[in-house]
Amino acid sequence: MLTPERRPYRREAEDKRRQALIAATLSLVAEGGARIATVRAIAERAGVTAGLIRHYFQSKDSLIAASYRHVMERMTHESVAVLKAAPHDPQARLVAFVAASLRPPVVDRDALILWASFMQETKRDAAMLATHASTYLGFRDQLQGLIAALPQDRSAAELRQMAIACNAVIDGLWLEGSALPDAFAKGELVEIGVTAVGAILGLKLTNYMLFTGPF
Amino acid sequence: MLTPERRPYRREAEDKRRQALIAATLSLVAEGGARIATVRAIAERAGVTAGLIRHYFQSKDSLIAASYRHVMERMTHESVAVLKAAPHDPQARLVAFVAASLRPPVVDRDALILWASFMQETKRDAAMLATHASTYLGFRDQLQGLIAALPQDRSAAELRQMAIACNAVIDGLWLEGSALPDAFAKGELVEIGVTAVGAILGLKLTNYMLFTGPF
DNA sequence: TTGCTTGTTATTCATTTGGATAATTGGACA
DNA sequence: TGTCCAATTATCCAAATGAATAACAAGCAA
Structure with a gap:
C-alpha cells in the first residue's frame, strides 16, 4: 500500500x-x-x-478587487513616472506624458481586457467603482496640471474642458490601439495623439516629438 | 394527492x-x-x-454572441440614423453626428457595462472579436466620410489620421461620460466633443451647435 | 372534433464553483 | 536537535451551472 x-x-x-x-x-x-x-x-x-x-x-471578490487596484495603479504609474525624467519645459513635459500613455505597456490588449473585465464588476461592487473613479480623476488632474503649466492664460473652466478633451483623446486612442493592435502602425498613435492634443490646446506640439521617449 | x-x-x-x-x-x-x-x-x-x-x-455562448451583435448594431445605428434627418451642409452633418454619439442613449452607463462585458469575451471567442472590429471600423469610416465631405482638401493620409483622432475624442468622451455620469454637466460632453473635433479639423464648429439635436 | 407537429416545460445529470474544515508539515527558534 | 506555531495542503460540501433528455400541451390543419 x-x-x-x-x-x-x-x-x-x-x-x-x-x-x-x-x-x-x-x-x-x-x-x-x-x-x-x-x-x-x-x-x-x-x-x-x-x-x-x-x-x-477574505474572499475571491476581495482578491479580485485587490487585483483591480493593482492594475490601475500600475497603468497610471507608467504615464506619471515618465514626468520624473522629463525636462522642465512645459510643452515637452506634456508631450512626454501623452506619448507614454499611447505606447506599450500602457497600450496593450491584455491591459484593455483587464480594464473591461473589472469595469463590468463595478456594477456589483461599489468599492471597485470607487477605484475606477479615483483613478480616472487622478489621471485627468495630472493632465490638467500639465496644461495649466503651459505659457497660456486659461480660465478654470477652460482648463477643465481642455483637460477633459485631451484626456478623451488619450483614452480613445488607448482603447482603439489596445483593442485592435494591428490596425495602427508603430508610433502612429503617439503621433496622432500629440497632434490632436496640440490642436485642442492651440499649440504646435509636433516640434517636441523628440521628447517622446523610446519605443 | x-x-x-x-x-x-x-x-x-x-x-x-x-x-x-x-x-x-x-x-x-x-x-x-x-x-x-x-x-x-x-x-x-x-x-x-x-x-x-x-x-x-445552439448554446449559451451563441446567445451571448447574438446579444453582442445586437447591442453594437443598436449603438451605431443611433449615431448614423441622425444623418438621415440632418441638413446637407457638411459641417452641420458632422456636428449632428458627433452630438448624437455623445448623449443618451448612446452615452449610458448600462451601454458601457454591456460593451465591457462583451469586450472581455473577445479573448475566448474569435467571432466576437470580429464583431467588435467591424463595428469600430464601420463607425470610423462613417466619420471619415463626413470629414471628407468638408470643404477642405485633405490627402488620404490626413483624412485617416483626422478620422482616427476625432473617433478617439468621441470614444473617450463616451467612455468617461458613461462610466461616471455624474462627473459631467448635461450637454457638457457634446460641447467639449464638438469643440475638440473642430480644433482637430481646424474648423470652428461651435456655430453649428444648433444642429446638435434634442436632449 | 380529432390528430399531429413542435414549442415549451419538467426532470435529471455531470461538472464546476466558492467556501469551510481537518490534517499535515515547513522552518524559525530555543 | 527538538518544539511548536501557522502556512499550506487535502478533503469535503452545498449550491449553482450548462446541457441533455423526457414528458406534455398549444394551437393549427383536416
Missing part, C-alpha cells in the same frame, strides 16, 4: 504570496476574461492550492 | 422569442455584468424556462 504523497511546499512571506496570487489573477483575466479566473485556476497558476487563497484574502 | 400543476404557456413566433431572450440577456448583463447572466436568470427574465434557450440557440 503506497502512502498517498502529500505535495511538498515552501513557506513564503505574506507579501510575496499576495503578489503572486494577484499576478496569477491578472494573468488569467487578461488571458480569457474574468470567467476563467476561478479560485482553482488562480491557485494553480500561482503554484499553490485553492485553499490558500482564503488564507490571504 | 394533488396533481403537480404544469406551468401554462403560450407559443410564440421564433423571432419574438429570440428577441425576448436577447433582450433579457442584455438587461441582465447591463444590470450586473456577465456573471449574473446565467441561463436560468435569462430564462426567468424572458418569462420562459431555461430549457427553451437551447431550443433557439
Whole structure:
C-alpha cells in the first residue's frame, strides 16, 4: 500500500504570496476574461492550492478587487513616472506624458481586457467603482496640471474642458490601439495623439516629438 | 394527492422569442455584468424556462454572441440614423453626428457595462472579436466620410489620421461620460466633443451647435 | 372534433464553483 | 536537535451551472 504523497511546499512571506496570487489573477483575466479566473485556476497558476487563497484574502471578490487596484495603479504609474525624467519645459513635459500613455505597456490588449473585465464588476461592487473613479480623476488632474503649466492664460473652466478633451483623446486612442493592435502602425498613435492634443490646446506640439521617449 | 400543476404557456413566433431572450440577456448583463447572466436568470427574465434557450440557440455562448451583435448594431445605428434627418451642409452633418454619439442613449452607463462585458469575451471567442472590429471600423469610416465631405482638401493620409483622432475624442468622451455620469454637466460632453473635433479639423464648429439635436 | 407537429416545460445529470474544515508539515527558534 | 506555531495542503460540501433528455400541451390543419 503506497502512502498517498502529500505535495511538498515552501513557506513564503505574506507579501510575496499576495503578489503572486494577484499576478496569477491578472494573468488569467487578461488571458480569457474574468470567467476563467476561478479560485482553482488562480491557485494553480500561482503554484499553490485553492485553499490558500482564503488564507490571504477574505474572499475571491476581495482578491479580485485587490487585483483591480493593482492594475490601475500600475497603468497610471507608467504615464506619471515618465514626468520624473522629463525636462522642465512645459510643452515637452506634456508631450512626454501623452506619448507614454499611447505606447506599450500602457497600450496593450491584455491591459484593455483587464480594464473591461473589472469595469463590468463595478456594477456589483461599489468599492471597485470607487477605484475606477479615483483613478480616472487622478489621471485627468495630472493632465490638467500639465496644461495649466503651459505659457497660456486659461480660465478654470477652460482648463477643465481642455483637460477633459485631451484626456478623451488619450483614452480613445488607448482603447482603439489596445483593442485592435494591428490596425495602427508603430508610433502612429503617439503621433496622432500629440497632434490632436496640440490642436485642442492651440499649440504646435509636433516640434517636441523628440521628447517622446523610446519605443 | 394533488396533481403537480404544469406551468401554462403560450407559443410564440421564433423571432419574438429570440428577441425576448436577447433582450433579457442584455438587461441582465447591463444590470450586473456577465456573471449574473446565467441561463436560468435569462430564462426567468424572458418569462420562459431555461430549457427553451437551447431550443433557439445552439448554446449559451451563441446567445451571448447574438446579444453582442445586437447591442453594437443598436449603438451605431443611433449615431448614423441622425444623418438621415440632418441638413446637407457638411459641417452641420458632422456636428449632428458627433452630438448624437455623445448623449443618451448612446452615452449610458448600462451601454458601457454591456460593451465591457462583451469586450472581455473577445479573448475566448474569435467571432466576437470580429464583431467588435467591424463595428469600430464601420463607425470610423462613417466619420471619415463626413470629414471628407468638408470643404477642405485633405490627402488620404490626413483624412485617416483626422478620422482616427476625432473617433478617439468621441470614444473617450463616451467612455468617461458613461462610466461616471455624474462627473459631467448635461450637454457638457457634446460641447467639449464638438469643440475638440473642430480644433482637430481646424474648423470652428461651435456655430453649428444648433444642429446638435434634442436632449 | 380529432390528430399531429413542435414549442415549451419538467426532470435529471455531470461538472464546476466558492467556501469551510481537518490534517499535515515547513522552518524559525530555543 | 527538538518544539511548536501557522502556512499550506487535502478533503469535503452545498449550491449553482450548462446541457441533455423526457414528458406534455398549444394551437393549427383536416
